[in-house]
Amino acid sequence: MANGVSESESTTQHNEGLQAQLRLFCHLMLGSADAADRVMRQIYHRALDHQDDQQHxxxxxxxxxxxxxxxCDAHCRSSHE
Structure with a gap:
């Protein structure tokens, strides 16, 4: 804790930063904040479902x-069909 930030605070900041990056990426890919929020829920659901497969x-x-x-690719393809 040399810089005054605990390990749990650092992990929380990392997770929040990663989530913000993912949300921005999805928003830019899909062109909609609502669609990005829906995909964000799917991302974490899929990550939990396949956690053991990809973890290492x-x-x-x-x-x-x-x-x-x-x-996002699947969402874009289905909206253009």
Missing amino acids: RQSERDRLFRIAIDL
């Missing part, structure tokens, strides 16, 4: 962004 192969950030890309 990718970092959390990489894994969540890969899920976000897949979901």
Whole structure:
């Protein structure tokens, strides 16, 4: 705790920063804050469902962004059909 920030505070800040990055990415990909919020819920649901499969192969950030890309792509394809 050399910089005055506890480990749990640091983890919380990291998680909040990652969530903000994911939400912004989804918003830019989908063009809608509402659609981004729906996809955000799906991202974390899918991440929990596949946690054991991917846990050791990718970092959390990489894994969540890969899920976000897949979901946003699927959402875009289905809205253009």
